[in-house]
Amino acid sequence: MTAFCPTCEDYRETKVVEREETYDVRGRRITVPVKAELCAACGESLGSDTEDQTILDAVHAEYRRQADLLTPERIKEVRKQYRLSQKSFAALLGMSEATINRYEQGGLQDPAHDTAIRACERSGVIRDLLVRRGTLLSEWQRQRVEEALAGQPDPNAEVLERLGESTGYACRERSVSVPGSAVSITADLPVPWCGSVLTCKRFRAPRSTSFFSMRTS
Numbered sequence: 001m002t003a004f005c006p007t008c009e010d011y012r013e014t015k016v017v018e019r020e021e022t023y024d025v026r027g028r029r030i031t032v033p034v035k036a037e038l039c040a041a042c043g044e045s046l047g048s049d050t051e052d053q054t055i056l057d058a059v060h061a062e063y064r065r066q067a068d069l070l071t072p073e074r075i076k077e078v079r080k081q082y083r084l085s086q087k088s089f090a091a092l093l094g095m096s097e098a099t100i101n102r103y104e105q106g107g108l109q110d111p112a113h114d115t116a117i118r119a120c121e122r123s124g125v126i127r128d129l130l131v132r133r134g135t136l137l138s139e140w141q142r143q144r145v146e147e148a149l150a151g152q153p154d155p156n157a158e159v160l161e162r163l164g165e166s167t168g169y170a171c172r173e174r175s176v177s178v179p180g181s182a183v184s185i186t187a188d189l190p191v192p193w194c195g196s197v198l199t200c201k202r203f204r205a206p207r208s209t210s211f212f213s214m215r216t217s
């Protein structure tokens with residue numbers, strides 16, 4: 001591998017070294033193994049932003065392990081257990097949608113927020129929150145939570161799963177993300193295996209990913 005070294009002001013061979021780096025996270029010393037790409041001539045670090053993000057993720061993961069905080073995956077699982085959108089979950093917890101989204105993307109959570117989210121592992125807590133703050137949710141969302149609490153199967157789950165299998169697109173909740181921007185559809189899409197019709201409407205999300213909103217009917 002070669003890369004441009006700003007110190008040598010030229011392209012240089014690079015070497016990868018493994019070492020441990022220690023970071024201070026909320027007053028705790030967190031040490032993680034790091035692979036660093038260096039200029040073979042002068043030793044300058046030529047790390048990319050991607051590497052920086054990987055290191056940050058590793059540091060956060062290690063901090064969560066030591067501080068016994070929920071992982072981003074677990075936070076998402078707790079929310080999905082009740083078929084809640086990020087917006088609705090946030091509303092029930094008195095947090096912002098952006099906050100929940102950040103935690104699920106790997107941002108380090110506030111300890112008080114962690115406790116609140118962890119409490120929701122018990123369905124009784126969600127029932128209680130629904131009584132107190134259920135009016136903040138849409139009728140559709142309230143119905144989804146009630147169904148989840150009643151242990152009823154998710155009518156959309158199988159449709160999305162099958163759609164994902166047949167198209168290769170990632171399906172989650174009621175949206176399908178399509179990599180690239182070549183596809184443009186606004187259409188009713190019959191789904192032969194379940195007899196329902198998905199209403200697909202395209203709208204563009206940030207970066208190069210297109211999203212379809214879907215409604216089963």
Ligand SMILES: [Zn+2]
Nearest residue numbers: 005008039042
């Ligand atoms: Zn150099």
